[in-house]
Amino acid sequence: MSLGAYLAVATALFVLGLAMMIARRNLLYVLMGIELILNAANLNFVAFARYAAPAGGEAALRGQVFALIVILLAVAEAAVALAIVLHAYSLFDTVRPEEPDLLRE
């Protein structure tokens, strides 16, 4: 498998995630879309670490470390985001992203 294939998958994941973020009418799905985008990025990190950096070098390790950090951040982010969603739900009785538009006007 070549780098191109990994990138293609990552691109697909990114586009799917983006589409979910923009189009889904449920905040949970929007969060999932974000996770997809993050994973697309992670895939890229790992792929580039494997193919673009000299093997065994420090740079190769760096890409994988980044991926791990992103996963950790994604966990933390998901926790916070879910909390926000829950709170928003209790406030607005909905998890639809277009309903809470108090900032408008």
Add this chain to the structure above:
Amino acid sequence: MGWLSSIDVLTWIVFLPALGMAAVMLLPSASKRAIRGVAVLVTVLAFALNLYVYVAKFDRWSGAMQLVTEANWIPAFDIFYRVGVDGISLPLLLLNTLLFALAVPASFGIERGVKGYFALFLLLETGVSGVFVSLDFFLFFVFWEVMLLPMYFLIGIWGGPRKEYAAIKFFLYTLVGSVLMLVAMVACYLDAVPHTFDLLKLQELARNGQLDGTRLLHGGILLGLPFQTWLFAFLFIGFAIKVPVFPFHTWLPDAHVEAPTPISVILAGILLKLGGYGMLRINFPFAPQAFQDAGTFLALLGVINIVYGAFVAMAQTDFKKLVAYSSVSHMGYMLLGFAAGTTWSVNGAMLQMLTHGVSSAMLFLVVGVIYDRAHHRDIARFGGLSQRMPFYFGLSSLGIFTSLGLPGLAGFVSEAMSLAGSYEKFPTLVVISVIGVVITAAFFLWTIQRVFLGPLDEKYASLPEISAREVVSQAPLAVLCVALGIFPVLVLNWQMPAIETFLRLIAPK
């Protein structure tokens, strides 16, 4: 308390009222008695100090500036706190503190805004006293402006029906004068070498012909006229407005008519004299040659004041306005005397400031008494008051006869001196001005006839006689009317040496 005695006595005289003002501000506005008490205390104390200086500390045989104190104020612009008195300013200062002390009891009738009234009133006294003692042009100007504001409010708030109009007219008119003075002041400062605001030094420079504008842009020449001419004209207009000299006089009747009685007293008694004082101290000595050149013109203005003022006074139906126009007429003698520039005429003119201060203050108090009782001042609607108020009639007549220049009373000495002294220089103008003397007698006597003589109107059958408080205000002035008429030396001895100094300053080269 050692530092108290280290402050010189003139500073005390000037700033005591300001301290009084601070005290008044601290008192609650409901405690009217305390406020009035402070005002009495402060003004009487200032007068007492002043009298002490007049009698004991001042060397009357010297024509020089005395009791001079100097302190740095704004060194960057050579501005000093510099005060002192000579025989010209000291009598006026004394008159000033006296009139303020007498105006306080006359102000007891004011019930509205007592706190604000007395605060402004005391500030006014500081301003006026400060003008008389300042020896620094900048300081002079500052005090000159300090006095403007309280006057504006005193007329504008505690005045009569057209008070706003009168107050604004007064303010704007005086401000125009101030602006001209400011320009002249800055020009003098810049022209002097070294730069200075010291009045005495500037006088000396002018005497030596060094205040000629050569260090200014274009050598001070403007529209083809030399700097000295401009300087003289600016300063003259500035002070003439205050005097007031025809045709700048119309703010005076309005301000007088609308101002409350004690403020009219101050206005006529002392504020008008600031104009004359400014001429003696600044205007003429700063531009002696221009003064000599303009002599005839000034005398002409003086005569117009005398005759015109008297005629217009005769036409008035409002008692207060009549007295106001009589002031215009009387200030003409002063200007005429100055213009002639002889020993007698200038001494007479100077004395005229004082005697008019006494007599006009008295007359405004007289008008105030009648206004408080009858609530109008229309001469034609009175009549026969002498039957109801004989004592008041006596005081009024004394004031009126002083004002119309009856020998034995104060007004005669000054009028006689300025007219006789001016005859040498302006015989024709003096002859014309005696018409004013006759007309003055005519309108005053006519007023007496209409107000005090004749049958008593039923309406006024129950007017109360003048009260003790009103007598307190008038009695010292009445005594002065007689005393200055018989013993003019009480002032002349003080002022004559200083006038000699002044005459040397303005003498033609």
Add this chain to the structure above:
Amino acid sequence: MADIVFDGGDFARLAAVPLIPLGAFFVQTLVGRFGPRKGDWIPVGALAIAAALGIFEFAKCLTVWNPGFRVEWKEAFDWIPGPAESRASFGILYDNLSATMTAAVGLIAFLIHLFSVGYMHGDRRYASFFAHLCLFSFGMLGLVLSDNFLSFFACWEVMGLCSYLLIGHFSEKPSAAAACKKAFLTTRIGDVCLFLGIAILWTRLHTFRFTELWDAVPRVLAENGGAYPGWLVTAGLLIFAGAVGKSAQFPLHVWLPDAMEGPTPVSAMIHAATMVAAGVFLTARAFLFLSPEARIAVALVGSFTAIFAATIGICQTDIKRVLAYSTVSQLGFMIAGIGVGGIAAGLFHMVTHAAFKACLFLGSGSVIHAVHTQEMPQMGGLRRRMPITYGTMLVSTLAIAGVPLFAGFYSKDAILSSTLVHAMEHGSILHALPAIFLFTAAGMTAFYMFRLILLTFHGEPRDAHKFEHAHESPWVMTVPLTILGFFAVTGGWIFGENWFLELGKGLPGMVVAEGEAAHHEHEAHGIAMWGSIGVAGAGILLAFAFYQWRKFSAAAWAERWGPVHRWVKNKYYVDEFYLATVVRFVMFLTAVQRWFDVWIVDGLVNLVGGIGRAAAAVSGWFDRWVVDGAVNLVGWLTQLWGGVARLFQTGRVQTYVAWGVAGAVGAASVVLWMA
């Protein structure tokens, strides 16, 4: 001759003569009214002391008997200090003239005070009346003792004030209120002229002192080639104008008859001892300053006034007005006498006149006090009721009419002979006019004075009610009358005939006739004496013919001369003339200048104010619509832009994301395209 030395004590006594009444005035004004009897004894006592001192010093002066007697107390009081040329100090000049006047004024003023105690009894303003009367006396006493023009002028004006206050004593009467104002203003016109005259003399000669001025006149004449320089002529005439005002000479005579509005003692005071005499006194003091032409003018003014007032006096029915016009007329005699050079004669007449005119006025006061009217047609026959008043008034009338042996005869005779000498010396009709006028006026005087006596005291009572209530006055009134009557009889010769004329030779400007002039004088004296007796007799006879024997009817004569009679009776309409011209002109000027002040001067000020306000309005409009408009335009544009921009702000997260992506894509495309 002059073996009596005047020392400091004498001068102290002389200074006390005016100062004691002055002090009494202050005491009486301030505290006297609260004292017993309302303090009337203070002024009366003061005048008694002043009169006594005056007479004492006068007696001393008599013993010296020196025509040139003159002592001075120079610079007793510095009024205006300073070096010599700008100094004014008061002192005392005591010569025969002031000695006589001090004594006469003091005595007469004292008698008038005494009389007033009775006459003014129960008056509402009793206390202040005495205060003013006292100040009046001070004025005259100070005036006659003044050694300089300034204190002279001061006293002169003080009298003006007192006349004002006293004439206006019954001020609740509108006529009195108007009369006092008229008196003050009319004399004031003369006063300012006098002041100008003094100012001219001072400007040229640098002194106010009489003696120094007199000494300077010959010097000035010598410098000017013996002629009077223009300024001196002007000064002399101006000073005389002061005398015209004070002594009620034509054309400023109008105030004196109106001054009758005052209480009668005041009239006596003004007409006899003070005020009007001051003008004559001044003319004498200032005689040297009058050029020969000016002296003719003086003589003509005086003599014209004499005859002018006499004609009016004939037609009056008010007893006090007759006396008033007689005063004007007699003053004309004095002024004319001085004008023709008979200074001593004029002053002699002034002194005798003071005595008999005071007596006449006080007598008329006594009559008025008794019958409460001043109209002679309502009197008549009073001599039976008031013998003392009648007697004293009769001798005074004989004196004023110029009947030999009475005081007025000697003095009037002296004046008449002076005018004759004057006429003879110059021989022109102009110089003869004073003599003609005065002889005629002397006859008229006799006529109207006897008319007064006959109408008042003789005949049948015309008002029975008033007659019944008439009674003789109390002693305080009759004693002064008697004393004055005594002097009216003896005043001409009590100190020896021509005592005054002889001493008067020491007066400045008095020329002692010699040679041919002396001959003229002798000749004239004879003519004058017989002439004056003749005209006086004729006048008296005519008066008896009209009013006692009823040979002619006064009413019928008045009828026959209707228009003329009305014209004269109404004082030639001089008052009306002044009212229509001078007063109206002044009021016109007043109105014009007031208009000018309100509409032009103040109008200009308000116009400037208006222009300022208009400019403010224009700037306000500009500020609102142009300056502020620009600011608002910016704001509006910003708002517009905001309106567009807000379209992107939906508040929906997903929209933002979409726009973010679109932006990123756009930016990336631009970057790629650029590359």
